Amino acid sequence: MKHLLLLGTGGTIACKRGENGLTPLLTGDELLSYVPDAKKFCEVETVQVLNIDSTNMHPKHWLKLAQVLEENYDDYDGFVICHGTDTMAYTAAAMSYLVQHSSKPIVITGAQKPIDLDVTDARTNLLDSLRFAASERAHGVTIVFDGKVIAGTRGKKERSKSYNAFSSINFPYLAVIQDEHILYYIDDKWQDRESVRFYHEMDSQVSLLKLIPSMDSSLLDYMAEHYDAVVIESFGVGGLPSYESGDFYSSIEKWISMGKVVVMTTQVTQEGSNMSVYEVGQKIKNAFGLIESYDMTLEATVTKLMWILGQTKDHDKVREMFYETINHDILWNTGRR
Numbered sequence: 001m002k003h004l005l006l007l008g009t010g011g012t013i014a015c016k017r018g019e020n021g022l023t024p025l026l027t028g029d030e031l032l033s034y035v036p037d038a039k040k041f042c043e044v045e046t047v048q049v050l051n052i053d054s055t056n057m058h059p060k061h062w063l064k065l066a067q068v069l070e071e072n073y074d075d076y077d078g079f080v081i082c083h084g085t086d087t088m089a090y091t092a093a094a095m096s097y098l099v100q101h102s103s104k105p106i107v108i109t110g111a112q113k114p115i116d117l118d119v120t121d122a123r124t125n126l127l128d129s130l131r132f133a134a135s136e137r138a139h140g141v142t143i144v145f146d147g148k149v150i151a152g153t154r155g156k157k158e159r160s161k162s163y164n165a166f167s168s169i170n171f172p173y174l175a176v177i178q179d180e181h182i183l184y185y186i187d188d189k190w191q192d193r194e195s196v197r198f199y200h201e202m203d204s205q206v207s208l209l210k211l212i213p214s215m216d217s218s219l220l221d222y223m224a225e226h227y228d229a230v231v232i233e234s235f236g237v238g239g240l241p242s243y244e245s246g247d248f249y250s251s252i253e254k255w256i257s258m259g260k261v262v263v264m265t266t267q268v269t270q271e272g273s274n275m276s277v278y279e280v281g282q283k284i285k286n287a288f289g290l291i292e293s294y295d296m297t298l299e300a301t302v303t304k305l306m307w308i309l310g311q312t313k314d315h316d317k318v319r320e321m322f323y324e325t326i327n328h329d330i331l332w333n334t335g336r337r
């Protein structure tokens with residue numbers, strides 16, 4: 001029988017209703033008591049790493065989770081992290097970078113409703129996650145939610161209330177779970193022959209600027225004083241305004257001359273960016289050799305930068321690491337550096 005470790009971090013799945021709304025209070029052991037059927041296929045031990053609403057999730061918590069995984073890695077066959085849904089996609093991406101080449105499954109799950117309600121998605125999600133973590137063909141970091149298995153770098157919370165809250169962006173689901181059956185769409189466990197590797201550094205000085213029409217670049221100048229990297233969420237396939245009041249050209253020049261990192265992405269969720277299409281994108285990208293996210297999610301882009309900048313600040317190395325595919329995070333990178 002598979003031996004699993006459940007890591008409790010809080011989130012709605014572990015919430016109880018109090019005077020000020022839902023608060024995470026249940027422990028991992030209490031969560032397990034709601035899924036007695038799990039005993040049929042796995043033995044589970046628990047560790048309470050945190051008990052927070054995932055709104056409060058921070059890179060220091062990701063490092064802590066990676067540390068707990070590293071300390072326990074040899075003693076278990078798989079891991080299930082119970083987590084709030086709000087920042088789950090960030091945590092799943094962060095864990096994809098902090099724990100690479102894991103032949104053991106590291107499954108992240110949660111729920112839209114607390115596990116102690118009569119009507120809830122929590123019990124199904126937890127049971128599915130344990131089932132997936134106990135399966136022979138599962139590996140690496142994934143999200144299991146509403147019967148879908150999503151690569152850790154491809155998840156996004158697209159619905160704030162419904163049970164089908166998570167989508168896999170620009171990438172197929174890895175598998176679906178229907179009752180006790182797991183149907184694998186991507187079955188690639190045996191392709192990764194490298195040994196598991198844990199990382200211990202992240203740079204949280206990564207910022208995000210979302211463009212709206214009329215915006216000028218003064219915010220970007222301010223951010224340059226305070227951050228090591230900025231992700232700019234532009235429009236469509238990507239570009240930067242060239243109207244007179246918005247001098248993005250000299251703001252980007254400032255970032256680059258300070259040796260800091262600018263990554264271009266798009267605020268359109270599906271299909272990603274391609275800055276070479278329009279003059280508003282191509283000119284500025286070529287002038288400064290800007291890095292571009294292409295088909296990556298914002299969650300993966302942000303956490304990948306935090307992970308890379310924790311290892312190096314060298315611009316060429318940052319670019320090289322950014323375009324390297326990790327846990328299916330980018331497909332558009334070949335020959336486009």
Ligand SMILES: NC(=O)C[C@H](N)C(=O)O
Nearest residue numbers: 011012053054084085086
């Ligand atoms: N459904 C949830 O888990 C939402 C909650 N606010 C959290 O992210 O912790």
